[in-house]
Amino acid sequence: MIEFLETIRDFTETGGQVLLVIGALIFVMWLMILERAMYVFVTHKQYKAAIIAKWQARDERASWNAEQVRQAMISRVSLKLGAGIPIIQSLVALCPLLGLMGTVTGMIEVFDVMAISGSGNARSMASGVSKATIPTMAGMVGALSGVFASSWLSRTTKSERAKLEDALMMERHR
């Protein structure tokens, strides 16, 4: 376990501090994604069943009032379902941006080394180059892992809303 932590520490040290920020970002992002997935699979199912039961319990489902109440119900469900998804999407978009920031800070270090020791020594520049490339890679990995999850989430909210709209049928002609 300690060895594993030390490996992580060495990795973050070769990648620079930006890597820590990227790590925290990815962690938060996946925490939010998992929370959403839990909601979709557990809480949302119960809530949806309760809403449908409430709609079926109404004595009339054809008036203007009923239409508005149905709208409000659907809106509440989809609001709860979609909460946090825009933030997840923006976190996904931020990952490559942070990677770019790591690239630039790493390049600064490379040029600092050049300013101090001249361009002759390629080995002294290696730490800067690794600080430039590792965060880029990490940002890409984070963004790629998040893109699928976030697109799945937004697709699910849309389809769930459509399913709910179908389930809460209006009675046009009595």
Add this chain to the structure above:
Amino acid sequence: MKLFIKNIALVSVLSLMTTMAVAQDDKALDLDSLLKQLEQGQFAQNKQNASREKEFAEKRSEQDSMLRDAKQTRNAALNLSEKLETQFEENEFKLADLNEAMNKRLGSLKELFGVLQQVSGDTKSKFQNSIISAQIPGRAEFLDDLAQSMGSTSKLASIEEIERVWFEMQREMTESGKVTKFTTDVIEAGGNKVSKEVLRVGPFALTANGKYLDYNGTTGSVAELIRQPAGRYGDSAAALQASNGDLVEFGLDPTGGSILKLLVQAPSLKERVEQGGTVGYIILAVGAVGLLIALWRFIVLGIEGAKVNRQLKSTTFKSSNALGRVMKARDDYPQADTEALELHLTEAILGEVPKLGRFLQIIKVMSVVAPLMGLLGTVSGMINTFQAITLFGTGDPKLMAGGISTALVTTVLGLVVAIPMTLLYAMLNTRSKNIVYILQEQAAGVIAERAEAQNSSKA
């Protein structure tokens, strides 16, 4: 007026002429007397010359004897010089013989002394840079004196001196395998000289109180490094100093301090920001303004969202929140049929939406503008770099590298501002959108529920 000037000129000319006539008269008198004097003088000189000739004739014999003496002295000196020259040559031969004899007798020893001189010179420069010299000062001086005296004079090294060179080298070797503590004067980062217990790890590192030290060989002083490596390395040094012979992990600089010295040259965060220049400061100012706006909107939207949520649950319409104001439309137009009511609701909602989305676009614009400003800083930094190239050429990478790192800092600052702005915009936009959705999709529903509840209670 003119007449007056003429008169003055006339008078002055006349007076000049009279004085000249008088002077000529004196000269005539003098010339006569001079002739007389000359006649008398020649007579006296003739008499003097005659007496002088007589005197010379008398002294001639004396001069001859003096000449003879001088010639004799010269001959004697010539003889002596010849004799000395031959003796010098003889001595030269003798010296060559003796030298040859000495070289024969020294034999392999001569090579040994050459090696000794070289080794003591090399060891001296090694000792000067070795941090062990901080513990044992004065070793380099002895070796320096020995090397110099052996190089300049024919004096040979004594057995004691040769043994001391050996001893010092052996001591360096032995000491470089030890982790020891000793007390010495340390110059702290503030400039104070304090006597401290210093920990030495072989020939690699000097630390005191968890701080890494630098040994300066030319002045022989020990100084705290102005910038220390990452905290856990300092902790490992402190742990090593506190331990009693246990195994302790320690952060070691295997180059013997040159990596740690480079650390001092790396700029701090503040210096980095300063490298960004004017553009960098403008970007940071934009970021600060954006943060303040975002904070303000967070508070406003948070309060509004809480009020709307409370309104959703309560039965009375309050005009203090957006949902309450929208639902007032029902009470304002109690006679309106469903279509007219929907129109009134839409109208009320359209009045609320801009208030909720206020200033959010500015935050979005900032998140876009900040990297653009970073790009601007990059380009202006590159212009400076190319100016340096036109002035000094590409020979010195250091000149260019400074400008390039300046250019990149602004890019970083642009990203540093843009990233939180993007995130904040996303969060604020979600909040305001959520409230707008509640207004658009739930206001009518709440009114309908309310009406049904009233109907059922009446019935």
